[in-house]
Amino acid sequence: MKKKLFIFFSVVSTIVACSSSDNSGDTTSGSNYDRKVLLTNWSENIIIPSYTNYQAKLKVLATNSATFNATPSEANLLTLRTSWLEAYKAYQYVAIYSFGKSEEINLKESANTYPTNAAGIDSNISAGGYNLTLLSQFDKQGFPALDYLINGLGTTNTSIISFYSTNANATKYQKYLTDVITRLQSSADTVLADWNSGYKATYIANSGTSVSSSVNITTNNFVKNLEKNVRSGKIGIPAGVFSTGVKFPEKVEAFYKNDVSRELLETAIKASQDFFNGKHFSSTTTGEGLKSYLDYVNAMRSGEKLSTIINNQFSAILTATATLNASFSNQINSDNTKMLAAYDVLQQNVVYIKLDMMQALNITIDYVDGDGD
Amino acid sequence: MIQNYFKQYTSAATLAFYRLAFGLMMLLSLIRFASYGWIKKFYITPEFHFTYYGFEWVKPIGNYTYVLFLICGIAALFVAIGYKYKWAILTFFLSFTYIELMDKTTYLNHYYFITIISFILLFLPANCYFSIDAYKNEKLRFEKVPAWNIDILKLLLALVYFYAGLAKLNSDWLIEAMPLKIWLPNNSNLPLIGPLLNQNWVHYAFSWTGAIYDLIIVFLLLYKRTRLFGFILVVVFHILTKILFPIGVFPYVMIISTLIFFDASFHKKVLNFIARIFASSIILFENGKEKVPNFNTSYQIKIVFISCFVTFQLLFPFRYLCYPNELFWTEEGFRFSWRVMLMEKAGYATFTVKDATTHEEVRINNSHFLTAFQEKQMAFQPDFILEYAHHLHNYYQQQGVNDPEVYVESYVALNGRLSQKYIDSKINLAKENESFKHKTWILPFNDEIKGF
Numbered sequence: 026m027k028k029k030l031f032i033f034f035s036v037v038s039t040i041v042a043c044s045s046s047d048n049s050g051d052t053t054s055g056s057n058y059d060r061k062v063l064l065t066n067w068s069e070n071i072i073i074p075s076y077t078n079y080q081a082k083l084k085v086l087a088t089n090s091a092t093f094n095a096t097p098s099e100a101n102l103l104t105l106r107t108s109w110l111e112a113y114k115a116y117q118y119v120a121i122y123s124f125g126k127s128e129e130i131n132l133k134e135s136a137n138t139y140p141t142n143a144a145g146i147d148s149n150i151s152a153g154g155y156n157l158t159l160l161s162q163f164d165k166q167g168f169p170a171l172d173y174l175i176n177g178l179g180t181t182n183t184s185i186i187s188f189y190s191t192n193a194n195a196t197k198y199q200k201y202l203t204d205v206i207t208r209l210q211s212s213a214d215t216v217l218a219d220w221n222s223g224y225k226a227t228y229i230a231n232s233g234t235s236v237s238s239s240v241n242i243t244t245n246n247f248v249k250n251l252e253k254n255v256r257s258g259k260i261g262i263p264a265g266v267f268s269t270g271v272k273f274p275e276k277v278e279a280f281y282k283n284d285v286s287r288e289l290l291e292t293a294i295k296a297s298q299d300f301f302n303g304k305h306f307s308s309t310t311t312g313e314g315l316k317s318y319l320d321y322v323n324a325m326r327s328g329e330k331l332s333t334i335i336n337n338q339f340s341a342i343l344t345a346t347a348t349l350n351a352s353f354s355n356q357i358n359s360d361n362t363k364m365l366a367a368y369d370v371l372q373q374n375v376v377y378i379k380l381d382m383m384q385a386l387n388i389t390i391d392y393v394d395g396d397g398d
Numbered sequence: 399m400i401q402n403y404f405k406q407y408t409s410a411a412t413l414a415f416y417r418l419a420f421g422l423m424m425l426l427s428l429i430r431f432a433s434y435g436w437i438k439k440f441y442i443t444p445e446f447h448f449t450y451y452g453f454e455w456v457k458p459i460g461n462y463t464y465v466l467f468l469i470c471g472i473a474a475l476f477v478a479i480g481y482k483y484k485w486a487i488l489t490f491f492l493s494f495t496y497i498e499l500m501d502k503t504t505y506l507n508h509y510y511f512i513t514i515i516s517f518i519l520l521f522l523p524a525n526c527y528f529s530i531d532a533y534k535n536e537k538l539r540f541e542k543v544p545a546w547n548i549d550i551l552k553l554l555l556a557l558v559y560f561y562a563g564l565a566k567l568n569s570d571w572l573i574e575a576m577p578l579k580i581w582l583p584n585n586s587n588l589p590l591i592g593p594l595l596n597q598n599w600v601h602y603a604f605s606w607t608g609a610i611y612d613l614i615i616v617f618l619l620l621y622k623r624t625r626l627f628g629f630i631l632v633v634v635f636h637i638l639t640k641i642l643f644p645i646g647v648f649p650y651v652m653i654i655s656t657l658i659f660f661d662a663s664f665h666k667k668v669l670n671f672i673a674r675i676f677a678s679s680i681i682l683f684e685n686g687k688e689k690v691p692n693f694n695t696s697y698q699i700k701i702v703f704i705s706c707f708v709t710f711q712l713l714f715p716f717r718y719l720c721y722p723n724e725l726f727w728t729e730e731g732f733r734f735s736w737r738v739m740l741m742e743k744a745g746y747a748t749f750t751v752k753d754a755t756t757h758e759e760v761r762i763n764n765s766h767f768l769t770a771f772q773e774k775q776m777a778f779q780p781d782f783i784l785e786y787a788h789h790l791h792n793y794y795q796q797q798g799v800n801d802p803e804v805y806v807e808s809y810v811a812l813n814g815r816l817s818q819k820y821i822d823s824k825i826n827l828a829k830e831n832e833s834f835k836h837k838t839w840i841l842p843f844n845d846e847i848k849g850f
Contacts, residue, residue, distance in 0.1 A: 267759065267761055268759065269752070269757050269758065269759045322583055323583075325814065326811075326814065326815060326816035327815060327816045331816075334816065376746060376809045376817055377816070377817065379746055380744060380745070380746040380809055380810075380811050380817045381811050381816060381817050383744075384580075384742070384744045384811055385580070387584050389770075391770075
């Protein structure tokens with residue numbers, strides 16, 4: 026008996042010597058939930074179709090801008106604006122997936138940095154020789170720059186059209202319009218081509234639970250987009266949440282068009298909710314998503330499914346935003362309390378998602394919210 | 399009767415065995431800690447450290463921190479082999495405690511346990527048997543030591559288990575099976591037991607078994623007839639926790655420590671086995687001498703002091719009763735109380751610094767000041783939040799902000815409850831001070847956890 030115990034003691038001592046675990050509590054293994062199925066649904070039915078749609082909408086935009094450049098008429102300008110808005114809305118769906126190639130080539134920063142730098146755009150146009158791939162050029166391109174180019178150059182359609190027809194620099198304006206759209210297209214093409222040529226397989230295969238696993242990265246980007254781009258960018262900053270009530274109605278998304286800021290916000294929120302639910306892009310079918318993952322680990326909070334709580338909060342957000350003016354600039358100037366109320370409802374879901382959901386799924390937040398990064 | 403108790407003697411082999419095992423475990427733990435690069439990661443890289451109230455002066459000492467760990471490791475080795483024991487254990491106690499106090503982000507109950515044990519070992523003649531000291535100096539050699547020398551170590555170990563068991567007697571643990579209900583499914587990819595870990599009844603079984611285990615294990619170990627069974631339970635329990643949770647060396651420290659409950663004959667066998675490796679024997683130490691203490695004033699003071707220390711250990715974990723509101727929520731009186739693995743708690747804290755004159759605000763990017771680990775720990779513990787707020791205040795004051803006001807918007811989720819707002823976001827934390835008093839700016843919990 027004693028002998029056995031002694032052997033046992035030796036074995037245990039050996040294990041002590043060879044132990045190799047963490048005591049700081051950040052490493053945990055994942056559940057046997059099939060993450061590959063989740064990643065397959067995300068990539069095949071949501072992410073790639075979103076990029077494909079974005080690419081198609083940009084193509085229409087490019088065609089319509091070419092037509093407008095060839096014949097700068099009011100009808101062609103209106104068509105161009107419509108396709109710009111459609112592409113802008115399609116962008117809201119891909120903004121969630123800012124990782125991999127998209128992150129590498131700064132798709133998000135080059136497509137949607139606002140407020141845009143109108144003076145910088147003017148000087149780019151007059152001076153020529155600009156290089157839109159430079160980091161310093163983020164605020165002179167993308168959808169906000171297009172917004173300025175097709176909505177903000179003049180106060181009337183006629184005056185805007187004149188920049189592309191009778192203006193001494195008309196060819197330069199036409200070229201800048203084309204260059205900005207081409208740059209959007211080439212970014213989208215690069216990212217989509219990457220997804221279609223092997224990244225998808227890598228993405229699905231990386232189904233572990235580490236900080237660099239696909240589920241972690243994707244979920245972190247989803248939360249980050251909701252917190253920083255949707256909550257702060259579209260509502261918080263213009264409504265003065267981060268500036269002691271000093272309001273910035275000129276910092277709303279699509280400021281020059283002005284009456285579409287609510288539509289863009291609602292599109293972004295729907296895109297987030299659809300991703301949360303694992304809803305296939307442009308379809309009513311739903312597959313594996315954060316919702317089903319939460320249900321799998323049986324995440325109940327205060328007697329209710331956490332996924333239901335989050336979906337209810339998404340509904341509450343859309344109810345709150347429905348009361349807002351189509352133009353957030355107008356809303357901020359007339360009654361900012363409604364903007365702040367919408368912010369609070371959205372902030373509540375950021376908390377549910379960033380804290381409760383991440384905790385339930387055991388996913389570590391690997392980004393930080395803050396200014397200037 | 400008490401007089402008689404202090405005149406009872408027992409084999410010094412048990413004490414020597416424990417000294418050797420403790421020293422070696424500490425040495426290995428320190429080597430492990432260093433080999434993972436944690437000295438740099440936890441103590442050198444962070445620009446800011448969370449300190450203990452009253453021990454704000456205990457801070458990492460730059461690259462000399464490595465020297466501190468080295469000294470601690472050498473001391474542990476000297477304790478193990480019993481070389482210049484009194485100095486070794488004193489050095490170990492001081493250096494280890496200093497390391498422990500450098501940053502409370504890394505707080506672990508088992509570090510505190512080590513501090514307590516090494517403190518008590520200061521008062522015990524653990525080098526009188528199977529040690530270099532006693533080998534070299536016959537005057538130090540004794541076969542028997544007073545029984546209380548062993549019993550006090552058993553008592554402190556018993557306290558850890560029993561209090562950990564008591565702490566589990568609460569409604570979250572027993573009725574909701576929280577937090578195991580959240581944690582166990584994370585291991586469901588394990589072979590054999592994996593699929594079971596998603597079952598609700600398994601969560602309850604683990605919770606209840608864990609509580610009962612903690613409460614009765616010491617009694618099983620105390621009685622000879624149940625001792626072996628108890629020890630098998632100890633091994634199974636701790637190996638299981640080791641597999642399921644990232645709790646480092648703690649399971650091994652506990653497994654080896656419980657060997658102290660065995661008969662001296664077992665400890666002698668182990669020591670003799672080791673002695674034979676060095677072509678020696680423990681016979682040298684079996685000199686029939688009892689370490690009879692001098693019942694003089696200094697010995698009596700020592701006994702009284704140690705009794706006070708034990709009383710303190712018995713009472714201190716109950717200090718939470720002095721605070722209002724839920725202990726798990728406020729964490730006032732949570733640490734140093736053997737509350738192990740009781741909570742799944744996470745937070746989300748956004749700080750704003752405001753200039754009192756211009757009213758300009760800055761939103762803080764926590765990663766500019768804290769490591770990811772520090773931020774995670776800070777977000778759900780009020781004393782961390784307060785200390786960090788003061789750090790922000792001081793930092794921005796130096797940056798020229800007028801009388802910086804610090805506000806936090808924070809949410810905390812505890813044991814499967816939906817997150818709630820945690821700290822009153824209208825309170826300027828720069829004006830609040832750390833103390834043992836209740837922190838009134840912690841918002842109410844809006845729920846009740848019954849029990850200990």
